[in-house]
Amino acid sequence: MWWVGTSASCKAVAVSCLDIEAADRPIDSSEIARFASFRLTFWGVDFAEWGMSGEPSIRGAVRSHAASAAIASEIGSLLAKKKRHAPKRTFAASNGQASPVRLATFRVPPEASHAKEADMPIDQEKMQPWQWPEEEWRRRVNRVRAGRRLRPRAWKDGARFAVALAFDSDHETNELRDGAKSVNRLAWGQYGNRVGVPRILSMLERHGVPASFYVPAVSALLYPDEQRTIVKAGHEIGVHGWIHELNSGLALPDERDLIRRSLDALEGITGVRPTGYRSPSGDFSPNTLQLLRELGFAYDSSMAADDDCYELMMDGEPTGLVELPFDWVRDDAVYFLMHRFQGLRPYTPPSDVFDIFRRELEGAHAEGGLFELTMHPHVITNRSRLWIVEEIIKHARTLPGGVWFARHDEIARFALEHTATEAE
Ligand SMILES: [Zn+2]
Numbered sequence: 130m131w132w133v134g135t136s137a138s139c140k141a142v143a144v145s146c147l148d149i150e151a152a153d154r155p156i157d158s159s160e161i162a163r164f165a166s167f168r169l170t171f172w173g174v175d176f177a178e179w180g181m182s183g184e185p186s187i188r189g190a191v192r193s194h195a196a197s198a199a200i201a202s203e204i205g206s207l208l209a210k211k212k213r214h215a216p217k218r219t220f221a222a223s224n225g226q227a228s229p230v231r232l233a234t235f236r237v238p239p240e241a242s243h244a245k246e247a248d249m250p251i252d253q254e255k256m257q258p259w260q261w262p263e264e265e266w267r268r269r270v271n272r273v274r275a276g277r278r279l280r281p282r283a284w285k286d287g288a289r290f291a292v293a294l295a296f297d298s299d300h301e302t303n304e305l306r307d308g309a310k311s312v313n314r315l316a317w318g319q320y321g322n323r324v325g326v327p328r329i330l331s332m333l334e335r336h337g338v339p340a341s342f343y344v345p346a347v348s349a350l351l352y353p354d355e356q357r358t359i360v361k362a363g364h365e366i367g368v369h370g371w372i373h374e375l376n377s378g379l380a381l382p383d384e385r386d387l388i389r390r391s392l393d394a395l396e397g398i399t400g401v402r403p404t405g406y407r408s409p410s411g412d413f414s415p416n417t418l419q420l421l422r423e424l425g426f427a428y429d430s431s432m433a434a435d436d437d438c439y440e441l442m443m444d445g446e447p448t449g450l451v452e453l454p455f456d457w458v459r460d461d462a463v464y465f466l467m468h469r470f471q472g473l474r475p476y477t478p479p480s481d482v483f484d485i486f487r488r489e490l491e492g493a494h495a496e497g498g499l500f501e502l503t504m505h506p507h508v509i510t511n512r513s514r515l516w517i518v519e520e521i522i523k524h525a526r527t528l529p530g531g532v533w534f535a536r537h538d539e540i541a542r543f544a545l546e547h548t549a550t551e552a553e
Contacts, residue, residue, distance in 0.1 A: 161336045172460055223234040236460040273418045275434035276442040279451060280498050281547035285539075289530025290494045293432065293453065293501045293537050294518070295338040296329055297407065298322075300352070300507065302345040302373035306409075317507055322352045325506025328515055330362055336522045341537040343369035343407040343430075346394035353398045360399045367405035367430070376414035384422050393422060405538050407431050407455065418443050421450060428541035430455050430501070437498040438544040454501060459489050461504040463515065487524060494528045499540065 256267070284291045301318030304311055333340055342359050344366055349356045356366060368377075371387040371394075379387070388406070396402040406413075406421055408431040418441060421429055428451040431440065441450045457463050464477040464485075486502060493500035502521065509515060525532045535543070 153346060154338045158206040202412065220401040269415075271445050272415050272443065273413065273432075274445075275443040275452065275548060276440040276447050277548070279440060279544035279548040280496075281544060282497070284497075285535065285543060286533065287531065288533035289497055289528070291499045291533045291535060291540050291543075292490070292493075292522075292525050293499065293535060293540050294333075294338065295407070295455070295501065295503045295537060296326075296340060296342050296509075297369055297503060298326065298342050298344045298348050298355070299369070299373055299409075299505055300345075300348045300408075302347050302370075305347060305373075306373045312513075314505035315333040321507030321510075322355055325510040326355050326359070328510045329506060329518075330358065332515065332519060333364070334362065336519070338362055338522055338534045339365070339515060339536045339539075341367055341405065341430075343367045343405075344395065345369045345373045345409065346391040349395055349398050356395070356398050360401055365403075365405065365538050366395055366399055366401065367403050367407055367537065368395065368426075369407050373409040375410060375412045376408055376417055377412050379414065381416045381420075384414060384416055385423070386425060388420055404428065405430060405453075405541070411455070411457075418448065418450070422448055426450065427538065428453055430537055433457075436493065436496075438541060440545070449545075451545050453499070453537050453541050453544075455503050456501070459486060459502050460499075461509045461514075465508050479514050479517055482514075486517065486521055490521060490525060494525075494530070494532075494536070497530075499544075500525070501537075519543050 152438050234489075256265075283289070298321060299318065300321040301309075301315045304314040304318060311316060329340075342356075342364055344356060346368075348369075349366075360366060368388060368391045374387060376384055392403060405428040406417075406426050408417060408429075411431055413429075413431045417431075418429070422443070430453040432452055433454045433456040434452070435454055436456070438454070439452050441448045441452050461482070464482045465475045465537050466473055467475055489502075492498075492499045502518075504518065509518060522534075525534070533540075
């Protein structure tokens with residue numbers, strides 16, 4: 130049995146101990162050490178201490194439980210390759226208390242199965258990625274893929290480029306999704322409603338610019354008036370999950386149920402059925418595209434295979450769904466988020482964030498493409514930050530050839546219709 134977990138002797142905040150030992154059979158400790166040393170260095174883990182006495186044992190400091198799980202899985206894979214005769218091995222975590230928590234189970238294929246791989250039925254879910262046959266990694270890559278680029282020669286009214294502003298009204302939902310343990314972080318979410326959205330709406334009105342708001346259903350149910358005000362002002366509301374859940378952890382029926390319920394909730398509050406989708410935390414599952422087609426969405430804005438719009442492909446077939454790319458480089462959260470108990474701090478000053486966004490904007494102008502900017506009401510609206518958006522709007526209007534400010538749904542539709550026409 131192998132154990133991975135934390136140790137009470139580890140005092141540093143946000144650092145847990147990795148403690149692995151082999152108790153079920155003799156294993157060459159230098160083999161483990163060589164491998165672990167390489168992998169831990171590769172992951173950038175601070176390795177505090179090696180203890181190699183008696184039974185093979187690795188001891189060191191890692192940043193998180195997630196890292197422990199990944200390391201356990203990797204070490205298990207190495208041993209599986211080297212010790213093919215072992216039928217099964219279980220990896221478990223101990224949190225320093227009496228009962229261990231299982232992190233991962235790893236099944237080692239018998240020696241013979243490797244030699245006669247072609248004759249054996251392949252259960253690819255149980256295989257490691259380096260064991261996949263070519264058809265398997267091709268299948269996974271082709272599940273959701275970028276198809277033809279949708280960049281019209283000119284945008285609406287002959288504008289040279291298009292600007293799409295997005296505000297993801299997550300409010301309290303990230304903290305709720307994580308179990309609502311921090312009242313302080315819930316309050317930060319409330320700032321998004323009390324301060325953030327009103328400041329954004331008045332700024333957009335001042336400049337006469339439309340925008341898209343991606344709203345988790347729980348945010349909308351907490352603040353229905355906010356959503357009605359947004360729609361009344363002419364902006365778009367798109368689906369952004371139920372409670373900012375992570376799609377890749379959901380079974381297909383659960384993911385379908387949550388997207389459908391979110392659509393119904395938003396429509397029930399605003400009277401408008403959304404046509405756009407943005408996956409919470411950019412977590413698009415292998416089933417998400419299939420569900421978006423099934424539920425009648427026109428476009429998605431979760432992925433970044435291009436700077437410009439493109440048609441989404443599923444299993445090698447065009448879907449007719451437009452991807453309006455979102456990218457972390459044009460996302461305020463990347464630069465400004467802060468977490469007390471993680472090494473997450475806003476290191477980039479607002480002036481540098483403005484510089485990055487400005488260069489992305491000028492690049493879109495130069496290519497006659499799209500500039501999409503994603504922000505969060507509880508992040509971008511502080512008194513020291515909101516000026517960034519205003520300056521971007523003003524700067525876009527100074528660039529020659531003209532700019533089209535539009536909602537994501539309008540841009541997706543225009544890009545699809547006008548690129549298709551020109552290609553004919
Ligand atoms: Zn979000």
